[in-house]
Amino acid sequence: MEYLIGDVAKKMNINTSAIRFYDKKGLLPFIERDEAGRRKFKQQDMNFLEVIDCLKKSGVPVKDIAHFVRLCMEGDETLRERYDYLNNEEVNLEKKISDLNDKLAFLRFKKWYYKTSVEAGTEKIHFVPGENLVDPDTKAQYQAELEKTDNIHDLIDLE
Amino acid sequence: MEYLIGDVAKKMNINTSAIRFYDKKGLLPFIERDEAGRRKFKQQDMNFLEVIDCLKKSGVPVKDIAHFVRLCMEGDETLRERYDYLNNEEVNLEKKISDLNDKLAFLRFKKWYYKTSVEAGTEKIHFVPGENLVDPDTKAQYQAELEKTDNIHDLIDLE
DNA sequence: TCTTGACTTAAACATTAGTTTAAGTTCTAA
DNA sequence: TTAGAACTTAAACTAATGTTTAAGTCAAGA
Structure with missing residues (x-):
């Protein structure tokens, strides 16, 4: 073999x-x-x-x-060291996954931002009236909608 | 500002x-x-x-x-394109997170492997008798233990 | 026997994502 | 008004992670 x-x-x-x-x-x-x-x-x-x-x-x-x-x-003498190494990598990886989940949440917020903009035909629906700046409350609006939904894709997916 | x-x-x-x-x-x-x-x-x-x-x-x-x-x-004309772009990145990121979760599961299996080896004082407990090769059933053993546990850290954490 | 494909090496090259350096400008505060 | 901190640029440099190339060895089948 x-x-x-x-x-x-x-x-x-x-x-x-x-x-x-x-x-x-x-x-x-x-x-x-x-x-x-x-x-x-x-x-x-x-x-x-x-x-x-x-x-x-x-x-x-x-x-x-x-x-x-x-x-x-190096054999059995390093078993504990190897355990510790993997334990440390486990922590690193958990952190990495958790960070990526945060990024995913943000990406979904932006998807919602664009979904609603596409539906409205313009991005201006999210702007502060008269200015070329996104309303600071936009995210809170999204969060509120998010809490009312049990399937996020109903909220952020187009079509 | x-x-x-x-x-x-x-x-x-x-x-x-x-x-x-x-x-x-x-x-x-x-x-x-x-x-x-x-x-x-x-x-x-x-x-x-x-x-x-x-x-x-x-x-x-x-x-x-x-x-x-x-x-x-480029303004409102590209809103749909931007949505599609983010939608695609969402899919990529979901896949990435899912892959990392698989790697985490494997890392935890190896942690268990070393935890049990440390406790036994030797890695040989996982070897095919007489050979310098890990028993192919080792993973199945771990899976079985995993199903019996409701907190994975009871199974894989040392001390 | 010869050709083909798979292997070997060392070294050069490529890519991504910055950082560092050198030379210069400008603002601020004593 | 002068020192120092913060900014500017272009270009050189670094690091990680491979890939590609060139030159050669080896084994198996027609």
């Missing part, structure tokens, strides 16, 4: 050159080579790649992942 | 050079200058910056934001 870099690339949906790049950066110190010098990936290597891919997609920089990988190579 | 670039930087918690960079990239075509050539930011400019900042933090590339800004400069 061994794979060459091309198989792995297909399986994990990563470019082969990206895998080589990760290797160079110290993310794959466990990979062995065959007689021809080609990387041979075993099942446990694939498991590892899955973790690396997860951390990458969570936004963890390559350097930090390399640190975690080093810990993994 | 006008602000100089330094005030804006403080208010929005961005570097002044970042603001100048955004300006150069076409994100702030509406900014006027005073007699001395200094950028003067008005309230509506701040509102705009808030939208830009939201898009940025949602991971939208500067180039794409510039496109949205151009539409905004």
Whole structure:
């Protein structure tokens, strides 16, 4: 059950050159080579790649992942350190998701702003009369409408 | 009610050079200058910056934001286009958050893996007997435990 | 045996998103 | 009126994350 870099690339949906790049950066110190010098990936290597891919997609920089990988190579003495590392990344990721949810809420407010503008034919319905400035109460208006709705898409989706 | 670039930087918690960079990239075509050539930011400019900042933090590339800004400069004719743009970014962001939630779930599985390893004093408790390979059933075990728990942190947090 | 495709490396290149630097201008306050 | 802080620009620089290229090795099938 061994794979060459091309198989792995297909399986994990990563470019082969990206895998080589990760290797160079110290993310794959466990990979062995065959007689021809080609990387041979075993099942446990694939498991590892899955973790690396997860951390990458969570936004963890390559350097930090390399640190975690080093810990993994050092055996049971670093188990606690590895737990702490993942615990910390869990916190980071929770914060990131929470921040993105805030951005999503704001984006939806702007969607509502444009939905209502499209329906009115002009953005001016949200302006302070006589000025070229959005009424500061607009957001509060939206919030009020939002509380009356149980499906946000009724409020912000057009058509 | 006008602000100089330094005030804006403080208010929005961005570097002044970042603001100048955004300006150069076409994100702030509406900014006027005073007699001395200094950028003067008005309230509506701040509102705009808030939208830009939201898009940025949602991971939208500067180039794409510039496109949205151009539409905004073109008046009511582009209202629908702007709505569609935000609608599309909403979908992107929802997908992104959903993906990150998947990564969080995986990270928590690995945290459980290390919590139980730390408690056992060795990672070997998860290995296939005799081999240096994680038991493929490990994840299913975790899933089973997860279903029995109503607070995930009881399951994955150490101490 | 020869060709084709997959692998190898090091090094150059690309992109995104800024930051830093250098040189200069202008406002404010002592 | 002069020092210092805040602004201006263009251009060079940085960092992260790969991708591309060039030159070469190797294995498997016609």
